[in-house]
Amino acid sequence: MNNNAAVHPVFFVSDRTGITAENLGHALLTQFTSIAFQHHSLPFIDSEEKAKLAADSINQVAENSENQPLVFSTLIDEDYRKIIAETDAYIIDFFDTFIKPLEVELCTASSHAQGLSHGISNEVVYMSRMDAINFALKNDDGVSTKEYNDADVIMIGVSRSGKTPTCLYLAMQFGLRAANYPLTESDMEHGTLPEILHPYREKLFGLMINAERLRMIREIRRQNSEYASMAQCQKETRLIKLLFEQENISRIDSSHISVEEIATTIIQRMRIRRPPIY
C-alpha cells in the first residue's frame, strides 16, 4: 500500500513564486480541518516543457493516491493552463475564475503578463521594502535611536514580547520603518517612559504579553534562568501594563496573535499610510 493513500494531495502551480497560489489554497484548506493535505509546490512553470513535467507529476501522484489531487493554479499563459487542466485533478484556476469577469467589469483587457505579483514590478516600492529591512535591523533593540525621526512606528515592550519579528514583518511586507526599544526593568519600576522616547510619543506602540506565555518563550531561550522564571515574567508583565496605562500608550496583547495580526492592528490603530502589498 502506498504511504500517501490516506492524505489528500494538493498542488500549487504558478509561473512565478507560487506564493499567491499557496496563500489562496491555504486559506481555503484551513477550512477543512478534518482532512490531512499533502502539499506540493510547483513554482516557475514558465515553459511548455515545464508545464508538461508538472502535469506528469500531478498525474503520477493521482495514480498513487486514493484521493484525486487538488490543484490551485495561478498560471496566466493559456497554453500552460490547458496542459494542467488535462491532468487527473480537481483544478481551482484562479485567473480563469476571476480575470474574465474583471475584464468585463473594468472594460479593459488584462495584460496576461507573468510575474507582476511578488516580483520587482515596482522598483520604488521594492527598494523601499529593502530599505525598511535595513532600518529595522539598524534600529533593533534600542541599538540606535538616531533615526527615530524617520520611523513610522517605535515598538516598546519587555524582552521577548515579539517586537523584533513584528518590526521585520512590517518592513518586509509593507515597507514600513519600524524601530524597537527595550524598556529596562528600571524604566518599568520608574513607571514612566525613558526620556529618550519623549519626543516620539506619537509613534510608540506597546506590546503586552501574559506572564505564562512570556515564561514559555524565554525558557526556550535561556533555560532555568532567573530571566525566564515565572516570578520575573509576572513582575515585568505587571509593571509594563501599568506603565502603558499610566502613559496612555496604544497597545495590544501579543500572547495569542501572530506577527501578521499584530502588524495589521498597528497599521489600523495608528492610521499608518502604507503602500499596497508588494
Add this chain to the structure above:
Amino acid sequence: MNNNAAVHPVFFVSDRTGITAENLGHALLTQFTSIAFQHHSLPFIDSEEKAKLAADSINQVAENSENQPLVFSTLIDEDYRKIIAETDAYIIDFFDTFIKPLEVELCTASSHAQGLSHGISNEVVYMSRMDAINFALKNDDGVSTKEYNDADVIMIGVSRSGKTPTCLYLAMQFGLRAANYPLTESDMEHGTLPEILHPYREKLFGLMINAERLRMIREIRRQNSEYASMAQCQKETRLIKLLFEQENISRIDSSHISVEEIATTIIQRMRIRRPPIY
C-alpha cells in the same frame, strides 16, 4: 469635483488580517496596468457592527467616485458577507466562489471558522518561524558560524547582494534556518572558499549580482565611497562569479528578481523540505 474621481477604488475586506484578500486582489489587479487603483484595507471585520461600518465606507466611496468600487472579500461569516454584498460595489467573494465547490469535491463541510489563515493556528509551525527569525539574526553576516550545523541554507555573496533580506524572508515566510556569510575581498582573490565553510559545502547557495545594480545599491548606502565605486563593484562581481564557478556553488543572479523569487528558487534548487505557508 472629487479628487478620487479618476482612480478606481478597491476594498479588501476580511475578518482577520486581510492579507489573503489583498494578495488575491493584488495578483489580479496587476493584470490591469492601465488602471490606477486606490486601495482601502478593511481588516478585522468580525462583528455585525463592523460589517455595517465597512459597508458604509464602501457606499460613501462609491457615491464620490466615477467608478464602482471593487471589493475583494475573504469574509467567512454569512451574515457579514450579506451586509457587504448589499453595497454598491462589484464584489469578488473568495469563499463564496471556492468553498462550496470544494465542499462537494472533498465530501466534507467546511468549518466556517475565522482566523485560521495568518493567525497562530498551528503553534508548532508558528514558533518555528519565530525561532528561524532569531536564527537568521544570530547568524547574519558571518557574526557567528557556530550554528551552521542547524542551518537549512548558508548564503554567500558580496556585500549588498541581498543575502540578509533573503535569509529573513526564508525565516519569516517558511520557518527555514538561513545563515549568511560575507566573502571578503581576500577570500575572493584567493579564488577558493574560506576553510570555515568547507564542512557546509552542501548548504551553500551563492547570490550573484551585476556590477551596475550593485553600484546603485551601495551608492544609496555609502555615497561616493570606494566601496560603491564602479571599479570596486566590477572587481567583486567578477571575482565572486569565478569563485562560484571554480567551487561549483549553486547560484542565482539576484540583480532583477525579488527576495520572494530568490527564496523560492533556493528552496526548489536545494530541494529543501519546508512546511506549507503559515
